[in-house]
């Protein structure tokens with residue numbers, strides 16, 4: 001499924017947050033949004049997922065304006081992993097994952113064998129099958145994150161929107177999650193738009209990277225063009241050396257020692 005965003009402006013109350021954002025994501029691509037805290041990444045994900053209404057601008061899935069697509073149709077095609085997730089305390093992992101099948105059920109129909117197989121597959125893929133009866137409320141941060149990812153997998157979407165999918169995960173599960181996203185993208189052709197804070201991981205796992213800064217889309221392109229000394233200095237306020245990862249065929253950077261840290265991460 002491809003995505004087109006045209007002239008998007010989004011405000012919270014009177015405060016303008018996203019300013020004239022336009023871009024295209026081709027079907028089957030992995031695009032990662034990076035940017036400093038507060039630059040508008042989550043707001044963009046929330047707007048694409050229709051959680052927020054733009055002040056102006058349009059969003060198209062496969063050339064159809066999302067204003068013309070009904071909610072169930074969107075839910076069948078688009079799975080969203082938000083940054084903040086809530087679930088009542090008596091929901092088990094398996095139950096949470098089963099919610100991913102709801103958009104696919106016919107009116108009044110119960111889940112069938114196919115749905116149960118997809119749920120089992122999602123639980124296996126995320127390493128949760130052996131603990132599927134545990135309550136989500138009793139899980140560690142990383143286990144809970146995997147349960148939510150399993151739910152989005154169960155949706156079998158054509159597009160995945162992931163807002164910081166690796167938060168709370170240890171490095172092994174971070175890698176496993178991103179490998180899983182890549183695998184789903186390659187084997188099922190799922191288009192992926194995600195937010196990551198780790199720029200090196202973004203460069204490694206993305207076809208394209210999008211750089212947000214103060215509500216504007218500052219750069220959009222392939223990782224080898226995006227990850228540059230100038231961009232890291234201008235947008236992220238760090239000095240870094242750029243290298244080539246010949247194994248994964250992508251750039252990576254190592255920040256230089258910061259001798260003057262006082263106030264460096266604060267906004268000017």
Ligand SMILES: Nc1ncnc2c1ncn2[C@@H]1O[C@H](COP(=O)(O)OP(=O)(O)OP(=O)(O)O)[C@@H](O)[C@H]1O
Pocket residue numbers: 012017035036037038039040041042043044
């Ligand atoms: N519900 C809200 N009401 C008012 N302002 C908000 C609301 N949600 C976010 N904002 C503001 O909008 C701006 C963009 O926030 P957003 O969460 O999109 O940034 P982000 O790039 O995802 O940040 P982070 O990396 O910290 O998650 C910030 O200035 C934030 O304070």
